[in-house]
Amino acid sequence: MSTDTLTIGKALNLGLRRAMEDDAKVVLMGEDIGRLGGVFRITDGLQKDFGEDRVVDTPLAEAGILGTAVGLAMRGYRPVCEIQFDGFVFPAYNQIVTQVAKIHARSKGRLTMPIVIRIPFGGGIGAVEHHSESPEAYFAHTAGLKVVAVSNPVDAYWGIQQAIAHPDPIVFLEPKRRYWEKAPVDTDAVPDPLFASRVVRGGDDVTVLAYGPMVKTALQAAEAAAEEGRSLEVIDLRTVSPLDLDPVFESVRRTGRCVVVHEAPVTLGLGAEIAARVTETCFHSLEAPVLRVGGYDTPYPPSKLEEEYLPDLDRVLDAVDRSMGF
Amino acid sequence: MTALHQATEVVDPVPGASAPHLPQQPDLIQLLTPEGERVGHPDYPLDLSDDELRALYRDLALIRRWDVEATALQRQGELGIWASLLGQEAAQIGAGRAMRPGDMAFPTYREHGVAWARGVDPLQVMSLFRGVDNGGWDPAKLGFNLYTIVIGSQCLHATGYAMGMQRDGAENAVLAFLGDGATSQGEVNEAMIFAASFAAPVVFFCQNNQYAISVPLERQSRVPLYQRAAGFGFPGVRVDGNDVLAVLAVTRAALAAAREGQGPTFIEAFTYRMGAHTTSDDPTRYRLASELEEWKLRDPIARVKAYLARSGIADHAFFDSVDAEGDELAARIRTGTLDMPDPAPTEMFDHVFAEQTPELAAQRAQFVKYRASFEGGGH
Numbered sequence: 001m002s003t004d005t006l007t008i009g010k011a012l013n014l015g016l017r018r019a020m021e022d023d024a025k026v027v028l029m030g031e032d033i034g035r036l037g038g039v040f041r042i043t044d045g046l047q048k049d050f051g052e053d054r055v056v057d058t059p060l061a062e063a064g065i066l067g068t069a070v071g072l073a074m075r076g077y078r079p080v081c082e083i084q085f086d087g088f089v090f091p092a093y094n095q096i097v098t099q100v101a102k103i104h105a106r107s108k109g110r111l112t113m114p115i116v117i118r119i120p121f122g123g124g125i126g127a128v129e130h131h132s133e134s135p136e137a138y139f140a141h142t143a144g145l146k147v148v149a150v151s152n153p154v155d156a157y158w159g160i161q162q163a164i165a166h167p168d169p170i171v172f173l174e175p176k177r178r179y180w181e182k183a184p185v186d187t188d189a190v191p192d193p194l195f196a197s198r199v200v201r202g203g204d205d206v207t208v209l210a211y212g213p214m215v216k217t218a219l220q221a222a223e224a225a226a227e228e229g230r231s232l233e234v235i236d237l238r239t240v241s242p243l244d245l246d247p248v249f250e251s252v253r254r255t256g257r258c259v260v261v262h263e264a265p266v267t268l269g270l271g272a273e274i275a276a277r278v279t280e281t282c283f284h285s286l287e288a289p290v291l292r293v294g295g296y297d298t299p300y301p302p303s304k305l306e307e308e309y310l311p312d313l314d315r316v317l318d319a320v321d322r323s324m325g326f
Numbered sequence: 327m328t329a330l331h332q333a334t335e336v337v338d339p340v341p342g343a344s345a346p347h348l349p350q351q352p353d354l355i356q357l358l359t360p361e362g363e364r365v366g367h368p369d370y371p372l373d374l375s376d377d378e379l380r381a382l383y384r385d386l387a388l389i390r391r392w393d394v395e396a397t398a399l400q401r402q403g404e405l406g407i408w409a410s411l412l413g414q415e416a417a418q419i420g421a422g423r424a425m426r427p428g429d430m431a432f433p434t435y436r437e438h439g440v441a442w443a444r445g446v447d448p449l450q451v452m453s454l455f456r457g458v459d460n461g462g463w464d465p466a467k468l469g470f471n472l473y474t475i476v477i478g479s480q481c482l483h484a485t486g487y488a489m490g491m492q493r494d495g496a497e498n499a500v501l502a503f504l505g506d507g508a509t510s511q512g513e514v515n516e517a518m519i520f521a522a523s524f525a526a527p528v529v530f531f532c533q534n535n536q537y538a539i540s541v542p543l544e545r546q547s548r549v550p551l552y553q554r555a556a557g558f559g560f561p562g563v564r565v566d567g568n569d570v571l572a573v574l575a576v577t578r579a580a581l582a583a584a585r586e587g588q589g590p591t592f593i594e595a596f597t598y599r600m601g602a603h604t605t606s607d608d609p610t611r612y613r614l615a616s617e618l619e620e621w622k623l624r625d626p627i628a629r630v631k632a633y634l635a636r637s638g639i640a641d642h643a644f645f646d647s648v649d650a651e652g653d654e655l656a657a658r659i660r661t662g663t664l665d666m667p668d669p670a671p672t673e674m675f676d677h678v679f680a681e682q683t684p685e686l687a688a689q690r691a692q693f694v695k696y697r698a699s700f701e702g703g704g705h
Contacts, residue, residue, distance in 0.1 A: 027493075053493055059523055064482060064516035071486020074465070075494070079486075094513070098476045099483070106460040106472055109677040144678055167680035195683070242683035 003186045008150070009179040011157035012042050012118075014187070016080065019164040020050050026164055027072060028055045029065050030082030030118075039084055040120055040179055062088055066095035069115050070103065078114045078164055085176075086121040087130025093138070100169045101144030115169045116160070120176035121149075122213045122263050123310055126303040133300050134212075134264035139171045140241040140273075147240040148194060149173040151215035153183040155238060158191035166194065173240070175213035197244040199251065203233035206257040206320050209248060209274060211237040214261045214311060221316035232320065240270055248274070249281050256287035257323040261311050266294040288326035291319045353552070353564050354596060357571040360624040362632025370575040376639045382570050383634055384648050385419045386627045389439045391652035392448050395659050396438075396455065400605040404663055405455040409436045413568070413600030416626030417533045419443060420573025421501060421595070424581055427469065428498040430491075432484035435473040436533075437503050444470035448655070449662040458666055478504060478511035481530065485517045488526035488584075499527040499584035501577070507538025509554065510546045518558040518590070525589035529580040530555075532592065533567060535599035540612040555592035567597030568626040598624075671697065 006014065020026045028043055028050075034057035037044030047055035058065050062083060069079035083089045089096070096117065103111050123132030139147045146168055150156045156174070163170045192198065200215065201222050210218040215236045222232035233251050237243065252258045258278050260271035271292035278290050293311045301309050355367055374382075393411050400408040411418060414436070422443025425431060431440055441451055441463075450462035454473060461472045474480035484502030491498055508514050509532065521528050534551055536543050547554070555562025565576040573595055580591035598621040602609050634640035675690040 059516070059519050061516040061519065063513050064520050067479065067482020067513055067517065068486030068489060068520050071483040071488070072490045073486075074471070074483065075487050075490025077490055077493070091512075094476065095479065095482065099474075099479055103472075104680060105677045107465065107677075108459065108462075109680065110464055110466070111472075112680050146679075146683070242685045244684075 002188050003184050005182050006153045006157065006185045007180050007182050008153050008156045008175065009040060009042055011153035011185055012160055012174065013044055013046070015157045015160035016043065017046060017049075019080075019161045020046065020054060022161075023078060023164070025076060026054070026078045026080060028080045028082070029058050029069060030056075031058060031060055031065075031084050033057060033082050038082060040176065042118075042174075042179075043082065062090075062092035063095050066092040066100060066115075066117070070095065070099050070113065073113050073115050074111055078116075080116045080118060080164055083117060083119045085127075085131045086119050086133040086135055089117075089119055089135060096139070096145070096169075096171075097142050101142045104168070105144060112167050113169045114164075114167050116163045117169070117171045118160075119171065119173055120179070121173045122175055122177060123300060123306050124177035124213065126306070128303070129300070132303075132306065134262065134295070136171070136173060136240050136262075137264055137269050140270060145169055145171055145241065146195070147171045147173065148238065149175070149212035149240050150238065151175060151178070151210075151212055151236050153181070153185050155192075157185050157187065158189075159194060159238075162191065162194040173212055178213050178216060181216070195239040195242055195244060197235055197237045197239065197247050199233065199247055200236045201232065201234040203231035203255070205231045205255060206259060206323050207233045207235065207248065207251040207255045208259045208261060208316065208320070209235050209237055210261040211240060211270075212263075214263060217311060217313060218261050218316060220313045221320070224313055225317060225320060230320065230324070243270075243274065243277070245274070245277055245281070248278065252278055252282045253285040256285055257326075258286075258290045259293060259316065259319045259323055260290065261293045261316055261319075263295050263310055265297045266292045267297050269294055288323045291323050293319045353550075354566050355563065355572050355576055356566040356569050357575060358569045358629055358633055360568070360629050362629045362636060364571075364633060364637075367572070367575075370572065370579060372571055372575040374571070379630075379634060380640055380644060382419060382423065382574075383627070383630045383640065384651070385423070385439070385442065386415045386570060386630060387648045388652050388655055389415055389419065389442050390627060391656050392442070392659060393438065395656040396452065397601070397605060399452075399660065399663055400455070405452070405605075406457045407604050407606055408455050409604045410599075410601035411436055411438050413598050413621065413626065414533055414535060415439055416570035416630075417567035417573055417595040417597050420570045421503075421531050421577045424574050424577035425469065425501055426498065426581075428496065429581065430469045430471065430484075430487055430498070430500045432471045432480040432487070432500065432502045433473055434477070434480065434503050434505060434508070435475050436505075437473070440503065441470060444468050446470055448659050449666070452659060452663045453666060456663060456666060458669055478508035478514040478517075480504075481508070481514045481517035482520070484528050485521045485526050488521065488528035489524055491527055492524070497585050499529060499581045501581065502528055502530050504530060504532050505538065506532065506534040506536065506543050506546055506551060507541065508532075509551055518555075518560075518592070521590040522559045525587065527584035527587070528590050529577065529584055530590060530592045531577065531595065533595050533597055535567075535597050537599055537603070537609075537613070539603040539607060540609075542612075550594070552592060552594035558592075560590045560592065562592040562594065564594045564596055567595030568624050568629070570626060570630060597626075
């Protein structure tokens with residue numbers, strides 16, 4: 001057994017390295033990912049060790065990165081594209097939605113698109129506009145894409161390798177404000193499946209769902225609730241599309257209450273879809289409507305206001321109170 | 327009149343581009359005049375056997391016959407739509423026949439002639455326009471990607487594919503097709519930047535057919551398109567797109583340069599869309615009949631026929647046999663299109679992913695159950 005304490009950022013770096021060692025067809029592409037090692041240093045040292053053909057500093061053009069990745073994938077490569085920040089994915093949106101997502105279906109399965117689109121996402125870092133967004137619903141709404149959102153170093157290390165080895169295109173969301181969070185990672189372990197949710201804290205009163213950076217917030221809320229004698233069950237969804245809701249249904253049948261937490265605006269966000277599915281499946285078990293805690297339907301605000309905008313421990317507990325009040 | 331309209335009208339035309347619909351253009355590479363006279367060009371020698379020349383004529387005539395049949399089938403309600411290549415036969419055959427087996431083409435949705443040259447069965451193109459599928463051919467096997475309908479997106483795929491060839495050490499090249507309208511797309515410009523920066527073995531083949539549906543070239547570009555290449559740092563060349571010999575020679579040279587590691591070339595094939603944009607379009611609303619008449623004099627097939635006949639390379643019997651072959655092809659296309667079975671209803675679920683998700687599998691099962699709930703399991 002080989003266990004190291006790693007940050008999420010370092011775990012991603014090691015996961016990428018291992019994926020590149022395992023498969024010579026893996027090519028990293030992005031802005032500033034080579035010499036600089038990426039603005040968050042996630043690809044630090046990889047160009048030095050794997051060369052400029054495998055860790056490609058691209059021109060500054062996101063559609064160009066994704067569009068050329070499509071061509072490389074057709075040629076048998078496994079491109080891993082870094083989008084520098086969430087808000088910069090939109091120039092590539094056309095390629096992702098009209099091409100990456102559809103080519104497998106268009107070709108009746110003759111062409112596969114094993115492309116990973118890494119996006120540091122979410123707020124809380126005091127950044128300027130376009131650096132704090134949560135665009136997952138756009139991608140989850142698109143047939144042909146899979147969307148993963150990791151929350152911790154273990155899933156970061158294994159998830160990035162599983163995503164790269166997977167035959168379908170995956171939007172891989174990295175919780176940027178948690179990049180420096182640490183945990184022990186056993187690099188010889190057998191990892192959990194990529195597209196599976198996980199109960200991260202057992203409880204009986206309310207089921208709280210989160211993914212990415214909000215998992216920590218949900219756990220903090222559960223801790224605080226416990227002091228008041230309330231028992232929250234926290235589930236890390238881990239995968240946003242496909243959704244693995246069987247553990248959620250099992251939990252809600254016990255608790256009768258469900259709160260979904262994400263940074264993205266609530267309207268038509270993942271919470272809306274999850275609320276619908278939980279209601280369809282667990283209607284007779286519910287003691288309260290499924291509640292959503294998320295960003296408001298505003299553009300992500302200037303950073304002096306982001307603590308007001310982002311769900312935090314208190315807003316999760318407020319939703320728990322409302323759920324218990326039914 | 328609004329201020330904007332006034333402003334548009336007082337703009338001085340760009341020198342040399344004042345009559346962009348007329349083929350009297352500078353730097354137009356030509357090996358066969360509209361009258362069918364063979365001319366030479368110092369940079370583009372071309373030595374073809376009589377067999378090869380006759381084969382080019384056959385290609386041109388057969389794809390036009392296919393195109394006529396497809397338009398008729400659409401008019402009769404058998405195709406949802408058809409994008410005619412009428413007038414662009416020489417550009418497409420010249421380009422398609424310049425490619426080698428290991429090369430890869432990235433077409434738009436009008437490259438039926440290139441599809442023909444790459445060995446795609448016309449029925450696999452017809453199935454797309456009939457709404458049966460999105461194109462039935464195997465892109466890797468034929469070296470011809472599926473049609474890409476979002477304008478210009480395929481230029482990036484072509485560039486990425488060429489970057490893959492580079493990494494593989496392959497001695498092949500990519501031919502990326504685009505139109506004059508596509509040159510305004512950001513993705514096309516990004517493709518040319520990536521191609522130049524990485525010296526990717528890709529040739530951008532632009533069929534300038536003068537219109538993006540209804541919008542004329544002047545709205546896309548204030549300079550001749552081939553001159554754009556200079557700004558990206560690679561050669562641009564303008565060829566008479568209605569001259570199959572010139573297109574063949576120019577494209578061969580560009581592909582050879584790309585294979586040898588000299589990076590991209592931009593080819594502007596100067597041509598004219600003699601028909602409508604698609605069968606849903608009405609070109610009489612935006613262009614003059616006289617313009618079409620002018621271009622009919624420069625027909626891409628008539629000049630080859632005149633040359634072959636006058637030089638004794640082909641006789642009546644040959645032309646008659648090609649006509650007969652065309653009629654047979656048209657009959658096969660008609661019958662094959664009408665006989666095409668509709669896809670199985672569940673097919674839409676089957677290739678969304680390489681690894682089906684439980685969610686989609688459940689939707690599919692529900693769909694099957696729903697359909698089966700009707701008496702007899704029918705609609």
